[in-house]
Amino acid sequence: xxxxxxxxxxxxxxxxxxxxxxxxxxxxxxxxxxxxxxxxxxxxxxxxxxxxxxxxxxxxxxxxxxxxxxxxxxxxxxxxxxxxxxxxxxxxxxxxxxxxxxxxxxxxxxxxxxxxxxxxxxxxxxxxxxxxxxxxxxxxxxxxxxxxxxxxxxxxxxxxxxxxxxxxxxxxxxxxxxxxxxxxxxxxxxxxxxxxxxxxxxxxxxxxxxxxxxxxxxxxxxxxxxxxxxxxxxxxxxxxxxxxxxxxxxxxxxxxxxxxxxxxxxxxxxxxxxxxxxxxxxxxxxx
Amino acid sequence: xxxxxxxxxxxxxxxxxxxxxxxxxxxxxxxxxxxxxxxxxxxxxxxxxxxxxxxxxxxxxxxxxxxxxxxxxxxxxxxxxxxxxxxxxxxxxxxxxxxxxxxxxxxxxxxxxxxxxxxxxxxxxxxxxxxxxxxxxxxxxxxxxxxxxxxxxxxxxxxxxxxxxxxxxxxxxxxxxxxxxxxxxxxxxxxxxxxxxxxxxxxxxxxxxxxxxxxxxxxxxxxxxxxxxxxxxxxxxxxxxxxxxxxxxxxxxxxxxxxxxxxxxxxxxxxxxxxxxxxxxxxxxxx
Numbered sequence: 001x002x003x004x005x006x007x008x009x010x011x012x013x014x015x016x017x018x019x020x021x022x023x024x025x026x027x028x029x030x031x032x033x034x035x036x037x038x039x040x041x042x043x044x045x046x047x048x049x050x051x052x053x054x055x056x057x058x059x060x061x062x063x064x065x066x067x068x069x070x071x072x073x074x075x076x077x078x079x080x081x082x083x084x085x086x087x088x089x090x091x092x093x094x095x096x097x098x099x100x101x102x103x104x105x106x107x108x109x110x111x112x113x114x115x116x117x118x119x120x121x122x123x124x125x126x127x128x129x130x131x132x133x134x135x136x137x138x139x140x141x142x143x144x145x146x147x148x149x150x151x152x153x154x155x156x157x158x159x160x161x162x163x164x165x166x167x168x169x170x171x172x173x174x175x176x177x178x179x180x181x182x183x184x185x186x187x188x189x190x191x192x193x194x195x196x197x198x199x200x201x202x203x204x205x206x207x208x209x210x211x212x213x214x215x216x217x218x219x220x221x222x223x224x225x226x227x228x229x230x231x232x233x234x235x236x237x238x239x240x241x242x243x244x245x246x247x248x249x250x251x252x253x254x255x256x257x258x259x260x261x262x263x264x265x266x267x268x269x270x271x272x273x274x275x276x277x278x279x280x281x282x283x284x285x286x287x
Numbered sequence: 288x289x290x291x292x293x294x295x296x297x298x299x300x301x302x303x304x305x306x307x308x309x310x311x312x313x314x315x316x317x318x319x320x321x322x323x324x325x326x327x328x329x330x331x332x333x334x335x336x337x338x339x340x341x342x343x344x345x346x347x348x349x350x351x352x353x354x355x356x357x358x359x360x361x362x363x364x365x366x367x368x369x370x371x372x373x374x375x376x377x378x379x380x381x382x383x384x385x386x387x388x389x390x391x392x393x394x395x396x397x398x399x400x401x402x403x404x405x406x407x408x409x410x411x412x413x414x415x416x417x418x419x420x421x422x423x424x425x426x427x428x429x430x431x432x433x434x435x436x437x438x439x440x441x442x443x444x445x446x447x448x449x450x451x452x453x454x455x456x457x458x459x460x461x462x463x464x465x466x467x468x469x470x471x472x473x474x475x476x477x478x479x480x481x482x483x484x485x486x487x488x489x490x491x492x493x494x495x496x497x498x499x500x501x502x503x504x505x506x507x508x509x510x511x512x513x514x515x516x517x518x519x520x521x522x523x524x525x526x527x528x529x530x531x532x533x534x535x536x537x538x539x540x541x542x543x544x545x546x547x548x549x550x551x552x553x554x555x556x557x558x559x560x561x562x563x564x565x566x567x568x569x570x571x572x573x574x
Contacts, residue, residue, distance in 0.1 A: 004301075011305070012327035014291075018299035040299035040481075057480075060559070193344075193510050194327075221508060221516035221559070223480050228515020229508035259559040270554025272347070272508070272546040 005036055005044075007051055009226035010194050015051075017041060017224075023118050028110035035118040041224065043119055045086060047111070047157055054224050055121050058088050061188075062122070063260040064220045064268070065232055066092035069151055069184045071250040071262055072239050076150040077101070080178065082138035082166065084155035085111035087123035093153075094128045095255050102131045103149075105142075109135045139165040145178035152179060154187035167204050172211040172235070182238040189217060192275045193227035201231055206282040208235045216241050217279055218268040220259070231275070242269055292323055292331075294338055296513035297481050304328060304341075304511075310405050315397035322405040328511065330406055332373060334398070334444055341511050342408050345375050348475075349409070350547040351507045351555070352519055353379035356438055356471045358537040358549055359526050363437040364388070367465065369425035369453065371442035372398035374410035380440075381415045382542050389418045390436075392429075396422045426452040432465035439466060441474035454491050459498040459522070469525040476504060479562045480514035488518055493569040495522045503528050504566055505555040507546070518562070529556055 006016040017038050024035040034046045042055030053061065066089055070076060077100045081089050085106040093102055104126075106112055112133065115123035126133065134141060138154075152175050156166040165171060166187075175185045189204050191197040209215045212235035222230045234241045247262040271279075293303040304325050311322040321333045329342030340348065353376055357363060364387045368376050372393040380389055391413075393399055399420065402410035413420065421428060425441075439462050443453040452458060453474075462472045476491050478484040496502045499522035509517045521528045534549040558566075 006303075010327055012325065013305070014303045016293075016301045016303065038299065040297055193508075219508070221480075221506070221514070223514040223516065227508070227510040229510065258561045261557075261560050261563070263557045264559055267554030267557025270548075270550045272551055273548050274545045276548070 005038070005046070007046075007049065010196065013194070015224070017044070024114055026110065026114065028108050030108045033111060033114050035114060043121075044224070045115065045119060050157070051224050052157070053086055053088060053119075053122065055119070057223050058086075058122060059257075060220055060222050060259045061225075061230070062088035062092050063257050064218070065089060065153055065155060065186055065188060067250075067255070067257065067260040068218060068232070068234060068241065068265055068268070069153070069186045070096060071246060071265060072236075072241055072244050073150060073182070073184050074246060074249075078149050078151075079103070080105065080142070080145070080149045080152045082142070082152070082154045083157065084153070086115045086119060087112075087126045089153055089155050090128070090131055091122055091125040094125050094130065096253070100130060102128075103134060104131060105134045105136060105138045107135070107137050137165070139171055139174075142171070142174040142178050145174070147178075147180055149179055150183055152183070152185040154185065156188060167200070167207070169207045169210065172207050175235075176211045176237070179237060183236070184239060185212070185233075185235045187233045187235075189231035189233045191225060191227045191229050192231055192278055193229050197226060198278055202278055202282045204233060205279050208233050209283050212236060214238075214240055216269055217271065217275070219271060219275070220268060242266060292325070292333070294333075294336065297483065300481075302511070304331070311401055313397065313401070315395050317395045320398060320401050322401060330408075331511070332402065332406060337444070338511050339444070340373055340375060340406075340409065342406070344510050345373075345409060346544075347507050347509050347546045348512075348517070349375035349379050350544050351505070352376060352440055352442060352473055352475060354537075354542070354544065354547040355505060355519070355521060355528065355552055355555070356440070356473045357383060358533060358552060359523075359528055359531050360437060360469070360471050361533060361536075365436050366390070367392065367429070367432070367436045367439045369429070369439065369441045370444065371440070373402045373406060374399075374413045376440055376442050377415070377418055378409055378412040381412050381417065383540070387417060389415075390421060391418060392421045392423060392425045394422070394424050424452070426458055426461075429458070429461040429465050432461070434465075434467055436466055437470055439470070439472040441472065443475060454487070454494070456494045456497065459494050462522075463498045463524070466524060470523070471526060472499070472520075472522045474520045474522075476518035476520045478512060478514045478516050479518055479565055480516050484513060485565055489565055489569045491520060492566050495520050496570050499523060501525075501527055503556055504558065504562070506558060506562070507555060529553060
C-alpha cells in the first residue's frame with residue numbers, strides 16, 4: 001500500500017512522508033489536528049495540514065528555542081511560554097531545577113489533549129508542578145502582564161491561522177512590557193529561503209527590532225520544516241546572546257543534548273550572507 | 288497540468304519539484320542525465336534521478352566547497368578539481384586572480400556538454416584559459432600525481448554509481464600524495480541526518496582521518512539536498528581551518544558572495560552534538 005502525507009512548502013515544492021497509520025484526526029474550535037505514524041520520523045503532528053513536529057527531529061527545534069536563552073540569562077525563575085501545546089518546550093525547561101514557575105498559554109486545549117495521548121515524547125512533562133497551563137489567547141493573556149517574566153518563549157505556529165496575532169508589533173511590544181528589566185524573548189522566525197517565508201521572517205524581525213534594544217537571529221537545521229533552514233529570534237533588554245553567553249556555567253549543569261552545545265550556540269548566530277542581507281534590509285527602513 | 292519531478296531521499300521520504308519542461312534527457316556511457324526547468328528553482332540537473340544542482344540554491348554548495356579552503360591557504364596557485372562537470376566550482380575558483388592552473392578531471396564528457404548548453408550559470412567559466420579539462424577517471428588520474436597541488440576539491444556525486452571510487456581509502460591516500468606539503472583537500476561529505484547517509488558520512492570521515500593529520504567537518508544549509516543539512520570535509524597537511532583562517536586577507540579580495548562570509552566560515556565548523564558524536568565514533572575505532 002502507498003500511503004503518503006504531503007505538505008506543499010510552496011505551490012511548487014512538496015515534501016512527502018510515508019505513513020503507516022493515521023492515529024488521530026479531529027477538528028477543534030481553531031484548527032484541524034492530525035497525528036500520523038510513519039516509518040521514517042515516528043509519530044508526527046500536523047495542524048491544518050502543516051507539519052508541527054516529528055518524533056525524529058523535534059529535539060532540534062525544542063533544544064534550540066530553549067537552551068540558547070537559558071545559557072545566556074544568569075537566573076531564570078519565571079517563564080512564559082506561548083503556544084507549545086505539544087509540550088516540547090516544557091520538557092526542555094523542566095530540566096532546569098532553578099526555574100520556579102512556567103506559565104504556558106495555549107489557545108487550543110484540544111491540541112494539548114491530543115499530544116498528551118499520542119505524543120508522550122514531548123507532552124509527558126506537562127504535569128510538572130511548576131507548569132501552569134492557561135487555555136486562552138496569548139495576545140490577550142500578555143496584555144495584563146507587567147515586569148513579570150525572566151524569559152518568554154513564543155512557540156507559535158505559522159504567521160497565518162490561529163498564530164497570526166503572535167507576529168504583530170502590538171504583541172512584541174506587550175512581550176517587552178511583560179519582561180523584567182533583564183528579560184529575554186525568543187521566538188520562532190520561519191525560514192529565510194523561499195520568498196514568501198523570507199518576507200514573514202523580515203516582518204517578524206522588523207517588529208522585534210522596533211521593540212527591543214538587542215535583537216539577533218540564529219539558525220538551525222530542521223529537516224521536516226520548509227527548506228530545512230529555520231530561524232529563531234533572540235530579543236533582549238540587556239543580555240547579548242554571544243557576549244553574555246555563560247558557557248562554563250551552562251555546561252556545569254550537565255544537561256545532555258543531541259543538538260545544542262555552547263559551541264554550536266555561537267555558530268548558530270553566524271548567518272549566511274543572504275540572510276544577513278534580508279535582515280539588515282528591514283532594520284533601518286520605515287514601514 | 289501537474290508535472291512533478293520527485294526524488295526519494297529515503298524509501299519513506301520524498302521531495303517533489305513542479306516542472307515546467309524537461310529540457311534534456313540522455314544516457315551517457317556512465318549515467319542518465321536530465322535537465323529540467325522549474326518555477327521554484329529555475330533549471331536543475333539530475334544524474335540517474337538524483338538532484339545535482341538547481342539554479343536557485345547551487346550558490347550555497349559551490350561557495351562553501353570553494354571559499355572555505357581558499358580563505359585558509361595563503362597561496363593557492365595549482366588546483367585539482369575532481370568531478371564538477373557542471374562547472375560551479377570552476378566559476379568560484381576563477382574569481383581568484385592568483386590561481387595559475389586548474390586541472391578538472393571529469394569522467395563524463397557528456398555532463399560537461401549538457402551543462403555548457405543548458406546551465407550557463409554554472410558552466411559559463413569552463414573556457415577560462417587556466418582551466419584544463421581531463422575526461423578520465425579521477426581515481427586513475429590522481430595515481431600519477433605527486434607533490435603537485437595546493438588544493439584538491441572533490442566535487443563527487445554520491446558514494447554509489449560512477450562516484451563510488453571517490454570515497455575509498457586508496458583515493459584519499461592518493462589525494463594526500465598529490466598535495467604539496469601544505470596542501471588542503473575538501474570534499475562533499477553527504478548528510479548526517481538520515482541513517483543511510485549518516486553511515487556514508489562516517490565512512491568518508493574515517494578514511495580521511497586515517498590519511499590526513501588535520502581533518503574537520505563543516506556544514507551548510509542546502510534546501511534541495513536530502514534533509515537540507517549537508518556536510519563537507521576539510522582535510523589538510525598543515526593549515527587548521529579556524530586557527531589559520533586569513534579573515535582580513537580574504538575580505539580584502541572583495542569577492543562578493545551570497546552565502547559564504549568569513550564569520551559564517553567559523554560558525555560552519557560548530558556542529559550539532561549528534562553530528563559531533565557520529566564523527567567522533569569513527570575517529571578512533573579500528574575497521
